[in-house]
Amino acid sequence: MMISEQVARTKWCPFVRIDSSNRKHNTMTDGFVQDAEYVPLTVRPNHSSGEAFRIHYKDTQEAYDWEAFRQALYNPASRNLFYCGHGGDNGIGRDASDINRFIPQEEIGIALNTIPPGQTNRHGFRFVFLDGCESAKGQFPDAFGMVHKENLDFQYYYYAGERYSAFVGWNIEPAIGTLAGHTVNVYHWKFIQNFLYNWTSGAWPSVREALNHAGNGPLGWTDVNPQTLTVFGYRDLGYNQSN
């Protein structure tokens, strides 16, 4: 044997060990929580063990969920966000007319002190992936305190002296849900899971390349074109880099 059983299952391949219920790859979002807590990072808002925080849909609980999400977003220690759901280039949520169920992009910029730029108390995020419609088309990178330029390399950060950060968003309206949102498009789910595996396992340490290779990964082939996703900021951001 070249390596021991312990090394094989812990150091070199920890995924099966931490994934006792296999839920990580059963759902589209839970893996982000499980991998973050494995780092370990604090995951907000409060959530069931190993599960991503879910916002109830068209339910009396919905407004409370949005409020919890809002508080987590503006918590001074929050630096990473993966969101999957309704949205657009102007905000996060399904109904822009209802502030209790929608977080406008302008509000994020004001709450995080990132817009206008140059504020000394700004709260910049390190990584944001908005898995919703046309999320790359608005001013979200500015709102989250990131550089609103595509595919930056080392040179920019060398001169700016900034910590790395990256924003990932769609240029299109991805087919995430089907049957009026009651089920998830399997190809989309597989793409996100492939990306999660590529990036967190270190197989592809760069976020851009983890996306580029998510079209066909361990969860199988998908019809998602990675080129429909834009990375603003540092294209080679690592999973736990500058965290």
Next chain:
Amino acid sequence: MENLIHMTAAYSNAVLLLVLTNVCDFAKRLELPIAQPITINQVRECKPSPFKNYVAGALILTNGDQFTFDNGYIAGFYAYSNYCNPPQDWQPQDYYKATNWWGTMNMTTNEVVEFARDSLRKLSYDPKVLHADGPPTQFEGPPVLSGQIVPCCRVEWSSRDWPDIVSFCIDGQRTQVLRFSLASTNAYRPTPKLDVVPELESDYRKRVQGKMFMRTNAAPRLIRPKPSPQDHD
């Protein structure tokens, strides 16, 4: 997802050998500055994929170079610590170390592009099939850091109109590939069969739970006394 396997040293080592064989071939073809043949002693880490019927893995050598084996081919290569792959643990205050990357650019733009295409040919890929026969869709470099040239260029062929993504980082001083990434269904090769057949994690757990039950002091089966004939009418 029921296709997670139970990782064992035997399976991990089988993947390691498969990936290492491909890495040796890849490094030889691209004439990477790595002593050949690459041996197990040069492997710092191997991360096999834990999925059934998906043989893949990332290999990191002791010199820091990383290779990713995916869909039957080496899909990625990162040479350690260069402009295209700065160490991930660097903080902004460490960036002064990047002055070690200063050098002289000995290649023209066209030579860099042609070298990238030649590298594809050396790996037995037809640039035309990968949409890399035309002008690159992105060309960056060489960058200037603190007034000095870093002889490193990035070449990429990608588009929303086709599924292939080919990218290279080329060291224009030593004429070497620093980074390579190829995502294309045209590059897929059949995955060789491994001698070790992995067990599903779910099956392993059922088996282990069964064994734990067997280890108890309970009788192997309940022995009931035979009913006597008087018990029946």
